[in-house]
Amino acid sequence: MNNKELAHLIYPSHPHTPEEYEAMYPARDLPEGAMVTRLGPSPTGFIHLGNLYGAFVDERLAHQSGGKFFLRIEDTDDKRFVENAVETIISSLAFFDINFDEGVTENGDVGEYGDYTQSHRGEIYRTFAGKLLEEGLAYPCFLSEEEISEVREQQEAAKLTPGIYAGWSKYRDWDKDKSVEEEICARIKAGDPFVIRLKSKGVPNVSAEETSRHIVKDAIRGELSVPDNFQDTVIIKQTGIPTYHFAHVVDDHLMRTTHVVRGEEWLPSLPIHVELFEDLGWELPIYCHTAQLMKIGEDGNKRKLSKRKDPELSLDYYRSQGYHPAAVREYLLTILNSNYEEWRAADPEAPIDDFKFTTEKMSSSGALFDLNKLNDVSKSTLLHIEASELAAWLRKWSEDYAPEFEYVFKDMDKLAAMLDMGRHDARPRADLVYARQIMDFISYFFDESFTIEDEYPQEAAADAAAILKAYLDTYDHSDDNGQWFEKIRTLSTDLGYAAKPKDFKKHPEEYKGHVGHVSAVIRIALMGRSNSPDLWTIQQIMGEDVVRDRIKREIEKLSN
């Protein structure tokens, strides 16, 4: 039996030949320099900041260069499948403005290079595995789980690298042993389960200096020195489904991916991929191995955490807190490209598309996720979003994540006015960070959430009732900001408080306090807290009735 006969025995027929597949998925007709990237999530439904981080690289690279960005579902592991995961992935990414040109969508596949779901591509993988079989570059392996662990034990005892490679699977050299050949033949005919392994060409267990290497270009890390692979990695599992390694090589070639963006955890298996590309006679894509995004631990603060299964890193967490997608995007870009912040500072209004994103500017060491920085970026990002737009966005957020805030959205114009407080001044306020924080920030406007949180300042506590009465008597809702504050100054002086804080600081013995203390009393009666934006503006939004009502109520409370 020769290689060809073995291949035929395993796969009696294929609907298409490798050449036909090549013709079905021809090189893309794209302008010079256009990059084709892809995102290949497995359908666990768990999307975290790290996925988004990588997805941004793909998206920017493709769309900036006039290329294509597609979504491929990598569901070769049936144990991982989670119901509705694909929908979740698509909608989460869309929420953060990651849009695909082709691939899997909610309404089926879009694009000429599909099918874009790996579990639907079994026949394609088997065809190319058959080609490797024919060429003697792969072999069927019947080693059982028990046999494999025995091998491992022996290898560990002998201090050798564990794994199946030259010398450890008799099936590898079946053509040199008639009895093995007969066994393979019989077992295949009997329908015994087996895997297909790559027949690696590297030399096992030699020192690092002695192994030969390939130079592989990595757009982030420069030139990588990749040793020859000597592991007979499984390429087709017992189920007939490929492993990641094989699917990656076949798909990214046939889908004509030019840039493979993936996490650095893939670096150790690069030798396998390089060998596979070589065996199949295909050109290597340009790899972009990104650094891991990590997070500051909640316990201490500077511990690096693995991104793996850390619910705090879940995209849904930031979404439910109500971080605006534009803010998250902005933040991610600042850690993705070190020169982004500088560029943004120079032009706060420029659209993201104007920024020239480059892989060279990406760091090869992992960054800690910094919530402080996200918050800061978010503040300035929200400043550039229209209040009415923001209000609408908040309402959508509330519907999805926080229905308890329904009352906030009864009057959208009023809400927009609240959000807009002080945002158009020469030095705009930056109060708004994320939805939950905003709900708290404006909570005093609503009777549903208004509570007195702070206490009167010591200097004016005793006069609180008097201050409020005087304030109510002179209050005129149509006063402008200047007239209104002039009245407070007068009121302050009348009651023995300095009209200016400086006067009080100079001669504290002459006054009970200053106008700031008096204002604090009013502020607390109206807002329940001692810190807030401009009082006059707030009153204008609240309306005269609410203002008078709250002051009256507080006077009553004080007299009891």
Added chain:
RNA sequence: GGCGCAUUGGUCAAGAGGUUAAGACGUCGCCCUCUCACGGCGGAAUCUGGGGUUCGAUUCCCCAAUGCGCUACCA
């Protein structure tokens, strides 16, 4: 254990064989100010360690330490 990747202030980082080692976030102080926020000014704080190479290294090389990852018929 083996292999791989990484290592500039608390965090993100620029940077070059000779620099006062940028900038941002955070932090501290002052100013502005009816509070807060914004803004302005200023401060504290960094090249993981040890060997080389060199007139000179934080920058180049080696080793170590530390962190992260891989070591599956998971991706």
